[in-house]
Amino acid sequence: MRTREQLGDFLRRRRERLTPAEVGLPDRARRRTPGLRRDEVAELAHMSVVYYERLEQGRGPQPSATVLAGMSEALRLTDDEREHLYLLAGQAPPARATTEAADPELAYVLHEVAATTPGFMSDELGGLIAQNRLNVLLFGELAGANLVRLWFTEPGWRDRLDPPGQQADTSLAYVADLRAAVGRRGGDPAAAALVAELRAASGEFAEMWDRHPVSALHCSAKVVHDARVGRLDLECSVLTSASSRQRLLLMKAAPGTPTADRLAALSTYN
Structure with a gap:
């Protein structure tokens, strides 16, 4: 038809x-x-x-x-x-109404795996919505933070998540995902303000933004060094809610590594 x-x-x-x-x-x-x-x-x-x-x-x-x-x-x-x-009809759909409340289905998964798997939820612009306890122990309390802003304006933050040789790919993934989100949201002031801020703050972001990459968010494997328990080899998964467009990012222990035991040890810290 x-x-x-x-x-x-x-x-x-x-x-x-x-x-x-x-x-x-x-x-x-x-x-x-x-x-x-x-x-x-x-x-x-x-x-x-x-x-x-x-x-x-x-x-x-x-x-x-x-x-x-x-x-x-x-x-x-x-x-x-x-x-x-x-x-x-060949028209761009209007942005869906956004909400600051955590998507209940994603929140359920986030807290169900809290004993073994660090995880957090964010909106489609990278604004943090919720963390589980293991994520707080590993990365600190990030309430109110924007993860894209952290990546492009806090060099120490990216060094905790990716080796130098992998950081350019992660940067491009963030930019491509943000491009897709901005396109969905049309002339949304919050999206426009975030892009303007990042363009002014980061030459790397501005250069990548001007390439106009577009892609859904994906996550590569992470190697995190924690002073308390040592090296953590983590596999990354991203779940996106079709209704709220919120994301749940989980970092699971990579098979065949001691990371599961080390995460268990980390969970005992206050």
Whole structure:
């Protein structure tokens, strides 16, 4: 199917699943088909009936962002459905609403592995949301920190996480991930302010930013030297929530290394 036909099919199916009561309309007349009528959706979306009908029939012009916003509201779309609608229409989806509260599913995993695995949660701009106890013991209390800012403005921080030969790759991974996040968030002031700050503070960041890399965040293996327990060989995993876009980064003991025992010893410290 062509994209225009897919857009029309998506609109029709979402219209048919709604009842007048769900959108605050009276249901006075018997309906021959399920769901709302096209004229009702058009009225709720503040657009002409003819224009809406053409979109549903797969022969309308490319709808504007304003039209898509009106249809999203009229059809009571979820965040995922709204994003799908914009993509079908060839428009960049608007940024999802952000929240400072920790994503409950990621938070559950973070604390379930706290006895054996250092981990933390961040938002898509690198702002720290939560750490488990083992992560605090290993890296210190980081409440309120931004991990991208730390990486590019605190040389001592990156030296704790990566050997010199690996740091350039990690820098590029941070920049590519931030580029993707900024693109999703459109003209979000917080994202723009962070980029401006990092460009001014770090020539390395500015040079990499101007290359325009785009990629989801990935994490390489880490070797951390802790004065209390010694060398820690850690494998890194990143889990991303589809709903909140928050990330959970876990650092597990690499197989075949003494790291698991050393993390167990670290957990006994106050």
